[in-house]
Structures are given as C-alpha cells and as structure tokens.
Amino acid sequence: MAHEVKDENLAEQGQMNIEYAEQNMPALRAIRARFEKEKPLKGIRVGMALHITKETANLVRTLIAGGAEVAITGCNPLSTQDDVAAALAKDGVNVYGHKGESNEDYYRFLNKVLDFNPNATIDDGCDIISEIHAKRPELLKELIVGTEETTTGIIRLRAMEKDKALKYPIIAVNDNLTKHLFDNYYGTSESTLDGLKRATNVLFSGKMVVVSGYGDCGKGVALRAKGYGSNVIVCEVKPVRALQAKQDGFRVMPIAEAASLGDIFITVTGDKHVIDTHHIEKMKNNAILANSGHFDCEINVKGLEKMAKSKRRIRWQLDEYVLEDGRKIFLCAEGRLVNLAAAEGHPSEVMDLSFCGQALALEYGIKNKGKLKAGLHNLPSEVDEGIARLKLETIGVNIDKLTEEQKRYLASWQEGT
Ligand SMILES: NC(=O)c1ccc[n+]([C@@H]2O[C@H](COP(=O)([O-])OP(=O)(O)OC[C@H]3O[C@@H](n4cnc5c(N)ncnc54)[C@H](O)[C@@H]3O)[C@@H](O)[C@H]2O)c1
Structure with missing residues (x-):
C-alpha cells in the first residue's frame, strides 16, 4: 500500500470528520451495509479522481465494503481535506494529494492512481479519462467501466464521443436526477x-x-x-x-x-x-x-x-x-x-445522494461487464428513482402510492371529460 499525504498526524481529526459526515449520509450507509453482504465489487480495482473530502471518504469505504480495492487522488489542487487524506492513508487506502499541491503534483498523483491498473474509474471533470486516452491507452484493455460526477466532465465526454475517441463505457452520474437536481442546485x-x-x-x-x-x-x-x-x-x-x-x-x-x-x-x-x-x-x-x-x-x-x-x-x-x-x-x-x-464543498446530506449514484453506477457497470458499449451511458431511471426512494426511507418520509384504478387511468387514453 502506498500514499502521499500532507501530514499523517492529522488522521485522528480526519477520522472524526468522516464519522461526522457519515451520520448525515444514511442512504449511502444502507448501500454500504448491503455491499458488505453481497460484495458486488469483489476483486475490482477502482481508480478515483474526486475531491478528497469527508463525504468522498465515506464513498471510498462503501466501495471497499463492496470488495473493491481503491486508489484515489483529488480532482482539484485546492480541494483536498488533508485530515481526511491522512485518515484514508491510515486505513491503508492508496491516497495521493494535499491541499495546495502544484499542477505538476496534480498530474503525478493522477498517474500514481493509474499505476494501480484500475479496472473501473471514478472521475470528476474527466481528467482521469483524458489522461488514460491521451497518455496511457495500454490501460484501456483492463477497464470495465467508469463514472463521471460533474457537468463539465460530461461536456468533455460528449466531445470525445463525437470524435469517436471514447474507448470504454462511462456512466454519467451527473445526469442522474438524484444528482444534478440536488447536488448542483442545493x-x-x-x-x-x-x-x-x-x-x-x-x-x-x-x-x-x-x-x-x-x-x-x-x-x-x-x-x-x-x-x-x-x-x-x-x-x-x-x-x-x-x-x-x-x-x-x-x-x-x-x-x-x-x-x-x-x-x-x-x-x-x-x-x-x-x-x-x-x-x-x-x-x-x-x-x-x-x-x-x-x-x-x-x-x-x-x-x-x-x-x-x-x-x-x-x-x-x-x-x-x-x-x-x-x-x-x-x-x-x-x-x-x-x-x-475556501469551504468544505457540499454538505454531507446532499453528497449522500450523489455518492449513492456513484456506488450504484459502479455496481451496475460491473454487473453488465462486456454488455455496455464504449461511450456515455445513463444509469437506468429505476436505479435513479431507487436512490430517491432509499433516501426518503432513511429520513423517515412516506409518500403516496398509485391505486390500481389510477395506474389504469394513467395508462389509458379512452377516458375523457
Ligand atoms: N462547485 C461545485 O461543487 C460544482 C457542483 C456541480 C457542478 N459544478 C460545475 O459547475 C458548472 C455549471 O454546472 P451546471 O450543472 O449548472 O451546468 P449547466 O450546463 O446546467 O449550466 C451552465 C449554464 O451556463 C451557461 N453559460 C455557458 N457559457 C456562458 C457564458 N459565457 N455566459 C453566461 N452563461 C453561460 C449555459 O448556457 C448554461 O445554462 C460546471 O462546470 C459543473 O461541472 C460545480
């Protein structure tokens, strides 16, 4: 196991921040509990470039609970929470990054994650995917699936698709309703x-x-x-x-x-x-x-x-x-x-939804290994809706259900005034 963080002594504070975030991420906790039993990511090496925050640490722990091995770096030179990086390093995660790292270090760390030979990637801004295609194409043969977290990454991926340059399947997590209507907005x-x-x-x-x-x-x-x-x-x-x-x-x-x-x-x-x-x-x-x-x-x-x-x-x-x-x-x-x-990124409550999307997108991609074509994909709407349902359940909110009569009515065209 390897890591490069600012100060390993910050691990205790990082651990407390991760636990604090976890309390406000009940839907991701429920997915982690299922992953622990089912191990849907067993044997998968996940290479991540996501802001290293207390919420991301909870995603990392969820993926590990699902059986994955993880290597992670940040996706912005100023966004890493050094205490969280230290706590992840203490857990034995391959973590590279510190707040204020140089541009040179940013790309060096990205390449450390790629040295891990991932068979799945999680990106936020498409830098990992671009680096693989531009400089490390030999890694493509091992890659089963990737995910993309943000609008800007999706724009870059669409441009790659248009040029027929995108060589493995990527799930557009940003385009989940439970992501962009909540994370981007609230x-x-x-x-x-x-x-x-x-x-x-x-x-x-x-x-x-x-x-x-x-x-x-x-x-x-x-x-x-x-x-x-x-x-x-x-x-x-x-x-x-x-x-x-x-x-x-x-x-x-x-x-x-x-x-x-x-x-x-x-x-x-x-x-x-x-x-x-x-x-x-x-x-x-x-x-x-x-x-x-x-x-x-x-x-x-x-x-x-x-x-x-x-x-x-x-x-x-x-x-x-x-x-x-x-x-x-x-x-x-x-x-x-x-x-x-200058702050801590989005509050944990909202990252709960985004990162359920990440965990389930990865699970979906691995389950459908070999079936998804190279290119950009959406997570099926029932999975997206399932995230909203899970979040509602975990925060104790009940909603109405369609009656049989209503289902028939909504599926028919004969009934008028
Ligand atoms: N800060 C964060 O944590 C965070 C979170 C989510 C998304 N983002 C990023 O924020 C950006 C916006 O995301 P979004 O989901 O709102 O995207 P969006 O595509 O929904 O909205 C962007 C808007 O900017 C407009 N625009 C483009 N060029 C413009 C210009 N020159 N002048 C004025 N308007 C212009 C577009 O027409 C569009 O309506 C992206 O880069 C995304 O990756 C940041």
Whole structure:
C-alpha cells in the first residue's frame, strides 16, 4: 500500500470528520451495509479522481465494503481535506494529494492512481479519462467501466464521443436526477456562498451579486444570494434559461453591462473566460470575483495578473489585485472552485445522494461487464428513482402510492371529460 499525504498526524481529526459526515449520509450507509453482504465489487480495482473530502471518504469505504480495492487522488489542487487524506492513508487506502499541491503534483498523483491498473474509474471533470486516452491507452484493455460526477466532465465526454475517441463505457452520474437536481442546485448554492463568506466575510445583504450561468448550479446560487438580501443580476447565453431567470425575478443582461454594476461576481458556467479582462476593466473598486464552475478558466486569472500592478495574498484564499488606476479587485481561491477551496464543498446530506449514484453506477457497470458499449451511458431511471426512494426511507418520509384504478387511468387514453 502506498500514499502521499500532507501530514499523517492529522488522521485522528480526519477520522472524526468522516464519522461526522457519515451520520448525515444514511442512504449511502444502507448501500454500504448491503455491499458488505453481497460484495458486488469483489476483486475490482477502482481508480478515483474526486475531491478528497469527508463525504468522498465515506464513498471510498462503501466501495471497499463492496470488495473493491481503491486508489484515489483529488480532482482539484485546492480541494483536498488533508485530515481526511491522512485518515484514508491510515486505513491503508492508496491516497495521493494535499491541499495546495502544484499542477505538476496534480498530474503525478493522477498517474500514481493509474499505476494501480484500475479496472473501473471514478472521475470528476474527466481528467482521469483524458489522461488514460491521451497518455496511457495500454490501460484501456483492463477497464470495465467508469463514472463521471460533474457537468463539465460530461461536456468533455460528449466531445470525445463525437470524435469517436471514447474507448470504454462511462456512466454519467451527473445526469442522474438524484444528482444534478440536488447536488448542483442545493449543494453548490449553499457551499458557494459559504466559501465566499469564509474567504471574504463580506455582507451579502444590499450587495449587487452577478451570477454567470443559470443552469442547475447558477439557479441555486442566484436564489440563495437573493435570500441573503442581495440584488441579483443573471448573465446567460441560452435564451430559455435567461427567460427563466427573468421570470424568477432577476435582472438579466450581458456581462459587459453587469461588469460595472456588480459588487460580487460568481461564475458557474463550465465555460472559459466568462469574466475577461475587458470586463474587469469596467469593475468597481473592491469588486469580488469567485468561481464555482469546475475548472479555473471561467475568470481570466492570467489576464488579471497581467493587468494588475501589484498582487498580495491579503488573507486565506483571497488575493488583492491593484489595477493601474488604483482600483482593487479581490479574487477568491485563485479562481478555483470557491466552495471546495475556501469551504468544505457540499454538505454531507446532499453528497449522500450523489455518492449513492456513484456506488450504484459502479455496481451496475460491473454487473453488465462486456454488455455496455464504449461511450456515455445513463444509469437506468429505476436505479435513479431507487436512490430517491432509499433516501426518503432513511429520513423517515412516506409518500403516496398509485391505486390500481389510477395506474389504469394513467395508462389509458379512452377516458375523457
Ligand atoms: N462547485 C461545485 O461543487 C460544482 C457542483 C456541480 C457542478 N459544478 C460545475 O459547475 C458548472 C455549471 O454546472 P451546471 O450543472 O449548472 O451546468 P449547466 O450546463 O446546467 O449550466 C451552465 C449554464 O451556463 C451557461 N453559460 C455557458 N457559457 C456562458 C457564458 N459565457 N455566459 C453566461 N452563461 C453561460 C449555459 O448556457 C448554461 O445554462 C460546471 O462546470 C459543473 O461541472 C460545480
């Protein structure tokens, strides 16, 4: 067993954090109990690139309970919780990563996971899958299935599929209803504002908050900012989503117009240079920039570096840039996922659902070994619905059932007024 973590002495705190998270992940606990008996992942080597958080540790333990061996690295240089990594290392898991690792280490760790010769992968942002296809294609022959956690990863995988470049089956966990309608919406909204607050301690009330992207993440972020008493402007490129934002009561305009109005800017698009230097040129003194989309390219940070006459790390996860004319611009978490770099990521309750999706997707992929074609697949809707049912059961919520008469009625077309 091998590992590379910041400080093994943090293991005790990490263990307590993992246990604390576990209490709020009852559905995953139920899956772990079943996995312990049935061992659906027996003999499977799982290579993971997921944020190393207390919730992810519970997923790792679930996979191990199912019979898997696991090697894990993070999927963002700033998101690893060092105490959790230490606790996993103490458990004997092959874990590589520390908060603030260099780009070079990021790829070195990814390759350590690949050295493990996985026959299943769990990805968040498609970096493992890209690395395998681009640099380690010899690993493809051992690979049975992979899963992808986030919207940005799915976009990259669709591009690979279009180019006929994707060579093994990947299950789009992000596209589970029990993932993106909960994790992206409820999780990203609360944790993004949590990260922004921890980095800046700014008062949201009365501020003008500009949210770029009105997808599952952006909808939640805009709503929570409004809840704090902010005035919210939404910037979108898709007409239907822009219209939804308008009907939800937000001002909608291009970022070029919003740039001079905002106090706080939050990007959640999955796109590149959504906030560019010509937007920053127009911003007010003391404007705050934060990104919660997967990669650190949504804000043109390199451009900001060039246009600033000075920069200092003014406090933890906050950089102050002074522009030529003396205006200050503050950037949270180097433009990386603010909710994971400056806070703890999504709360455990919501990761419970996402990680049930991961565990069941892996089980499904292994059960269907050889039957799934290379390409992107959805988890069958009955499995997705089963996750919602399990979550409801474990939190003690009952729902109605269709009567036989209702089933017949809903399946028929003859009955009218
Ligand atoms: N912070 C987190 O923990 C977390 C959690 C889930 C997803 N994500 C990431 O957040 C990003 C958004 O995810 P989502 O599920 O909301 O995606 P989505 O596709 O549902 O929404 C993104 C929206 O951004 C819009 N957009 C694209 N380019 C734009 C531009 N230049 N200006 C304005 N709007 C633009 C799109 O039209 C779309 O409506 C992705 O990168 C995803 O991987 C982060």
